[in-house]
Amino acid sequence: MSGAGYAAQLAEFAAACRDGVPQGILHDAAARTMDCLGNSLGALGPHGERDPRASPQAAALALARAAGGAAQATVIGGGLSVPADRAALVNGTLAHALDFDDTHLPSVLHPTASVLPAALAVAEATGADGTALLAAVAAGGEVCVRLGMASYDPDLRNSVFFEKGLHATSICGTVGAAVAAGLLYGLSAVELAHAIGIACSMGAGVIEANRTGGSVKRVHCGWAAHSGVCAAQFAGAGVTGPPTVLEGRFGFLTAFLDDRWHPEPLVRGLEDMGAAENWEYARTVFKPYPSNHFTHPGIDCALALRADGLRAEDVVGARLGVASAPRRTIGEPRAEKTRPRTPYHAKFSGPYTVAAALLADPALTGPGVRHADFTPEALADPVRLSLAQRVEVLADERCEDEFPLAFSAVLEVRTRQGRTLSARVASSLGGPGRPLSEADLEGKFRLNAEPVLGAARADEVIAAVRALPEAPGGAAAALLPLTEPG
Structure with missing residues (x-):
């Protein structure tokens, strides 16, 4: 052969x-x-x-x-x-x-x-x-x-x-x-x-x-x-x-x-x-979430901070760090990603999916980001869009080293109380090591x-x-x- x-x-x-x-x-x-x-x-x-x-x-x-x-x-x-x-x-x-x-x-x-x-x-x-x-x-x-x-x-x-x-x-x-x-x-x-x-x-x-x-x-x-x-x-x-x-x-x-x-x-x-x-x-x-796979580690980070008590209304600004290749898909162009044109377009947005995860109801079981986050009604929600505007997507050196054998991310959040909170995942849920x-x-x-x-x-x-x-x-x-x- x-x-x-x-x-x-x-x-x-x-x-x-x-x-x-x-x-x-x-x-x-x-x-x-x-x-x-x-x-x-x-x-x-x-x-x-x-x-x-x-x-x-x-x-x-x-x-x-x-x-x-x-x-x-x-x-x-x-x-x-x-x-x-x-x-x-x-x-x-x-x-x-x-x-x-x-x-x-x-x-x-x-x-x-x-x-x-x-x-x-x-x-x-x-x-x-x-x-x-x-x-x-x-x-x-x-x-x-x-x-x-x-x-x-x-x-x-x-x-x-x-x-x-x-x-x-x-x-x-x-x-x-x-x-x-x-x-x-x-x-x-x-x-x-x-x-x-x-x-x-x-x-x-x-x-x-x-x-x-x-x-x-x-x-x-x-x-x-x-x-x-x-x-x-x-x-x-x-x-x-x-x-x-x-x-x-x-x-x-x-x-x-x-x-x-x-x-x-x-x-x-x-x-x-x-x-x-x-x-x-x-x-x-x-995939555990119904969105582009590059968004998943950011979702995981946001859900982790949410589980630790972070309230979406307290977020002043956030920096999502990912590898440069995912950044081009989920972070650029910024104007399109912070205000997606359609529910499907929102699935390819780092800022929007982080906002959706931060707004997730912690009392719900199952995936933290759901089909309901990608509807015309969700996309028109001013609270969700305002939160997405506060999320910046950047390249992160450690994530660069881990990509593409795993999809990783780090999320750093500044709060109204003057605190800085962060979460990092080396591999998104469902990925290598987390099946x-x-x-x-x-x-x-x-x-x-x-x-x-x-x-x-x-x-x-x-x-x-x-x-x-x-x-x-x-x-x-x-x-x-x-x-x-x-």
Whole structure:
């Protein structure tokens, strides 16, 4: 395998996953399936916009309904069956709509939101069993994050994708989605390599919306899932891709990353994936708060000060220290971050999310920052906006050293009483060293799903996810809620 091109090596790894993956990896893929389904349902709930003119997820659903076509795969949350690629588009848009999806470090991308929607659509279309579905999710997720890791520049301490304003999640997610879909379509290793080669011409996404707003970013994972399914279908129909599509002079890595990519993370340990420790995808961390992951350590700091008795009304000024790369996303431009234009834009604001955490009711159980903090009503709250104006986001040297292997922050607050209080976290909740438990993940699923499904149907979906490793053919259909949104 080592003498083949990188696409062929990744394809051979993926094809071998049909013969089995470690049990721990199947369990991890099931946990990610539940998390992603919950996030998708949350986007259909009371905190996800319904107006197609304002909501990408509602727009995607409306367009799928209008287009029609062969009934191959189910749209999450709706009683609608459409062609597999169209279901992947809608479900991938839902998966990323609340920015509640899992994050891989140090590539800083969200693999599951592209890969799982593609896998679910094709698994339903082909009648795959639960083990095949989970193996496809694991293999596609692994390819996705390895491409992201190849982009990590140790000198920059950041992904080159992000330095160039490119959305690694949707670009690498397209290739991962093609691998997952191709496995479930029964493609051979040679055909999977072609699917990778085709998908490399389809991945796209820019992240200016993180800085200044716009709703298109929420479509990125849907388009990646849709494109991945199409790439696998093209490969199955005989379309081919270049064997050097990843490493070639005009290949994926050079085209997106210039000469600043690293081959070693792409193929490290591929010949021994029977060892669970070689799986990078399993290191992907879950989010406890429905906002951009860069905001999470600041939220943790604010909640810690709140728990120690700090009252929001006593805050005169605050300085949030993070690494320089997160600062560019959650702190700049300052005028946009202290007064976000939309609830979704607020999810990418350090000042706004710190204010939300400082205003959190300490008597409430569960996450300190919630869906309710990202509504038009919350965004119009003058108390919240005034507090956000008092938060300055700065680069912190210690956080710089810790990024991106962990998302860390320090929050220093000056009070009306003349005191200076501070809190520091070396890794945000859910990150390395502070993982969410199975009970936490189930609670997160219920938080997202129950407003849409009700408690009884949420219980059924949880049970179906847990049963996936032994589930027979048609396993995907048991996961997909049948309620009609709205």
